[in-house]
Amino acid sequence: MSAGGAPLYLGVDGGGTRCRARIRTADGRLVGEGLAGAANARRGARAAIEASVAAAKAALGAGGLGEDALGRLHAGLALAGVCQREGREAALAEPHPFARRELATDFTAACLGAHGGGDGGVVIVGTGSVAYARRDGREIRLGGWGFEVSDEGGGAPLGRAALRHALRAADGLEPRGPLADDVLARVGGDQDAAVAWVGRAGPAEFGTLAPLVIAHAAVDPAAERLLEQAAIEVSALVVRLGAWGAGQVALVGGLAEPYAPRLGPAAKGLLVAPQGDALEGALALARMGAVAAP
Numbered sequence: 001m002s003a004g005g006a007p008l009y010l011g012v013d014g015g016g017t018r019c020r021a022r023i024r025t026a027d028g029r030l031v032g033e034g035l036a037g038a039a040n041a042r043r044g045a046r047a048a049i050e051a052s053v054a055a056a057k058a059a060l061g062a063g064g065l066g067e068d069a070l071g072r073l074h075a076g077l078a079l080a081g082v083c084q085r086e087g088r089e090a091a092l093a094e095p096h097p098f099a100r101r102e103l104a105t106d107f108t109a110a111c112l113g114a115h116g117g118g119d120g121g122v123v124i125v126g127t128g129s130v131a132y133a134r135r136d137g138r139e140i141r142l143g144g145w146g147f148e149v150s151d152e153g154g155g156a157p158l159g160r161a162a163l164r165h166a167l168r169a170a171d172g173l174e175p176r177g178p179l180a181d182d183v184l185a186r187v188g189g190d191q192d193a194a195v196a197w198v199g200r201a202g203p204a205e206f207g208t209l210a211p212l213v214i215a216h217a218a219v220d221p222a223a224e225r226l227l228e229q230a231a232i233e234v235s236a237l238v239v240r241l242g243a244w245g246a247g248q249v250a251l252v253g254g255l256a257e258p259y260a261p262r263l264g265p266a267a268k269g270l271l272v273a274p275q276g277d278a279l280e281g282a283l284a285l286a287r288m289g290a291v292a293a294p
Helices: 045-062 067-072 085-093 106-114 155-170 178-186 191-200 203-207 210-216 221-244 256-262 278-292
Strands: 008-014 019-025 030-036 073-079 100-105 120-125 129-135 138-142 249-252
Touching: 008 045, 008 106, 008 278, 019 045, 019 278, 030 045, 045 067, 045 073, 045 085, 067 073, 073 106, 073 278, 085 100, 100 106, 100 278, 106 120, 106 129, 106 249, 106 278, 120 221, 129 221, 138 221, 155 178, 155 191, 155 203, 155 210, 155 221, 178 210, 178 221, 210 221, 221 249, 221 256, 249 256
Parallel strands: 008 073, 073 100, 120 249
Antiparallel strands: 008 019, 019 030, 120 129, 129 138
């Protein structure tokens, strides 16, 4: 099909580890889905937009369409890192091949998707973490200020905690179990290799250590302790959204499943299952932008 065909709608959910894309027709039929690398505008706006385009191409390919259809896409790009002005302006300045582009934060799209476009709250636990809620035209955002100083409960801080445990265990300061052994093996085998790995690593790399914590939680008390501590931090985000006025909060992201049963009672009382994912929220942004276009 050519770029002059019927319009299509693209939703992109770009995070610190991967970028997902979903394309639908005007009547909601799924065309295809695609994946690409990290899309965090704070760590590189050009790379974030390039990842969005790569994921869109993959989604078009999954639907049997070629790259010439990029010009038919009305895109809703929900990207990590555009909540800060610098990241947003840098992303908006990057060229793109789409018919139209709407830009929003990843947590805005996640909230729209989770509550079917209505009011509510969402806590995202992926590579990083952030809490966000909408109610009666107001909104609140908590956390998500970056791996270096925030993102409690996210995969990158969890992976960093796992590496800290592994180094302490290697020094004999904590019991050494399978989690410490696997983490050290992943980063090169010993303390010197770990230090070299840290010098090259960013949030995405630290995030790759988080699954090791989950995998060992049932057999290694250190892994369970790290998960429980992270769940305490996530519970605090959920409860704070509730105190602000979000009557329902969805817990979403790659770490939602292991955290959910470990949350405190007050947080569990606010949780609801998400109606849709961030990609559906990004698609809603794309449709709203197309309607608003002159």
